[in-house]
Amino acid sequence: xxxxxxxxxxxxxxxxxxxxxxxxxxxxxxxxxxxxxxxxxxxxxxxxxxxxxxxxxxxxxxxxxxxxxxxxxxxxxxxxxxxxxxxxxxxxxxxxxxxxxxxxxxxxxxxxxxxxxxxxxxxxxxxxxxxxxxxxxxxxxxxxxxxxxxxxxxxxxxxxxxxxxxxxxxxxxxxxxxxxxxxxxxxxxxxxxxxxxxxxxxxxxxxxxxxxxxxxxxxxxxxxxxxxxxxxxxxxxxxxxxxxxxxxxxxxxxxxxxxxxxxxxxxxxxxxxxxxxxxxxxxxxxxxxxxxxxxxxxxxxxxxxxxxxxxxxxxxxxxxxxxxxxxxxxxxxxxxxxxxxxxxxx
Numbered sequence: 001x002x003x004x005x006x007x008x009x010x011x012x013x014x015x016x017x018x019x020x021x022x023x024x025x026x027x028x029x030x031x032x033x034x035x036x037x038x039x040x041x042x043x044x045x046x047x048x049x050x051x052x053x054x055x056x057x058x059x060x061x062x063x064x065x066x067x068x069x070x071x072x073x074x075x076x077x078x079x080x081x082x083x084x085x086x087x088x089x090x091x092x093x094x095x096x097x098x099x100x101x102x103x104x105x106x107x108x109x110x111x112x113x114x115x116x117x118x119x120x121x122x123x124x125x126x127x128x129x130x131x132x133x134x135x136x137x138x139x140x141x142x143x144x145x146x147x148x149x150x151x152x153x154x155x156x157x158x159x160x161x162x163x164x165x166x167x168x169x170x171x172x173x174x175x176x177x178x179x180x181x182x183x184x185x186x187x188x189x190x191x192x193x194x195x196x197x198x199x200x201x202x203x204x205x206x207x208x209x210x211x212x213x214x215x216x217x218x219x220x221x222x223x224x225x226x227x228x229x230x231x232x233x234x235x236x237x238x239x240x241x242x243x244x245x246x247x248x249x250x251x252x253x254x255x256x257x258x259x260x261x262x263x264x265x266x267x268x269x270x271x272x273x274x275x276x277x278x279x280x281x282x283x284x285x286x287x288x289x290x291x292x293x294x295x296x297x298x299x300x301x302x303x304x305x306x307x308x309x310x311x312x313x314x315x316x317x318x319x320x321x322x323x324x325x326x327x328x329x330x331x332x333x334x335x336x337x338x339x340x341x342x343x344x345x346x
Contacts, residue, residue: 002312004264004303005057005272007050008295008319009241010106010156013346015320027341028289030296032304036317037344039333040326049154050318051243054272058251059232066226068154068213073141074226074246076133085214086242087132087140088155089117092207099207101159103288104278107206108138108240113194117206120192121185130181137242142211150175152212156276168211178211185209213243226250234269238262241274261298264306273299320345 013027029037046053048064055063055071063071069084078084089107092099109117114134121132129145151169158166168178186208189195195205231252237244239258248255258273277291280298306312307328315326322345 002264002306003270003314003316004262004306004312005054005270005316005318006299006303007054007239007272007274008277008317009050009239009274010103010276010278011292011319011345012157012160013320013342014160015346027292029341030293030300032296032301033292033317034338036300036304036315036324036326037342038338039330040315040317040324041330042344043323043325045323046318046321049321050274051247053318053323054244055247055251057272058235058247058253060229060247060251063226063247063250067215068243069141070226071250072135072139072213072242072246075249076135076141078133078141078143083144083146083215085142085144085152085211086135087142087209087211089138089140089206090155090208090210091204100162103159103291104204104286105159106138106155106276106278107204108276108279109194109206111136113198114138114140117192117194120194121188124188125181125184128181129177135242137240137245139242140209142209142214145174145177145181146215150178150214152214154212155210158210182208182211228252236269236271237274238271239274240279241276244272244274262302264302264312275299322346 051068051071052064055061067084069086070082072086073082073084089109090101090105091107092105093102111134114136118132118134118140131143133141133143135141153166168175168182189206189208192206198205228250229252235248235251235253237248237253237255239255245255247253253272258275262271262273264271275295277288277295278286280291280294281287300317303312303315304326307315307326308331310328313327317324320342324344
């Protein structure tokens with residue numbers, strides 16, 4: 001029977017402890033999500049992050065430990081033994097005490113903007129150890145530097161941890177070089193052509209490129225050979241995420257852009273959606289609550305309706321490294337009291 005998985009890729013909240021639960025409980029859960037959190041079962045979740053969990057769910061446990069950038073680059077013609085990173089365009093918000101991140105810090109550039117940005121970078125930084133390549137899904141692929149062992153934070157988590165605490169960490173010269181490159185990029189981007197065009201249109205400009213998703217093994221240890229494998233169950237992957245696209249290709253799943261709303265009709269296979277709240281709603285009126293309400297209306301509510309009418313056998317939502325699963329029989333748990341806000345996800 002049809003199984004639906006919804007990953008909210010950029011919902012990260014304080015975790016564990018009374019203060020974290022109180023903060024999450026203060027957030028308003030929209031109707032369908034509130035019903036799911038009340039009647040569903042919270043499982044141990046995804047301590048390694050949603051990407052690792054999804055690789056296992058798709059039957060590709062061998063990819064769970066492969067660097068995110070190598071999986072995202074699958075099918076792009078890059079050598080499998082290349083040292084790769086993702087370089088995500090980010091926007092800093094200026095404040096009284098310096099710059100900081102907000103919930104819309106990640107920018108998804110068009111393919112034309114990515115191509116222009118990569119070409120300009122490769123010309124301006126041609127003597128550096130890094131070259132950029134447009135990857136699609138709003139991302140850039142960075143070739144090099146060979147900086148295995150550096151700890152990086154995915155950009156969606158950085159706003160919670162704080163900007164200073166999320167910069168590439170490590171004690172070696174390569175970590176310092178990566179941070180130095182980041183600083184040089186910030187200066188270069190201020191007058192870059194893509195940014196001038198975005199500023200003229202009133203759009204958020206690129207403040208920095210966030211390097212992450214690269215090698216974590218000691219230098220010289222190569223990722224395993226990436227091969228495509230037919231899916232054991234027909235699977236549809238919906239979303240504009242570079243890792244999702246690469247993983248779907250390797251796992252034999254079909255991938256399509258995220259639709260305006262989920263059509264959760266009867267299906268014999270599985271559907272996974274990767275939703276970014278930052279892309280739901282626009283302008284300065286954007287809010288986390290409003291974006292959650294949009295995700296609820298467009299994706300969670302149709303999936304829950306499919307479950308209730310028997311067109312789906314299970315609905316799973318992953319957010320904040322937590323996982324809640326609901327099956328048709330769970331709606332009979334009428335004795336369960338509603339939980340405050342998003343406390344189940346804390």
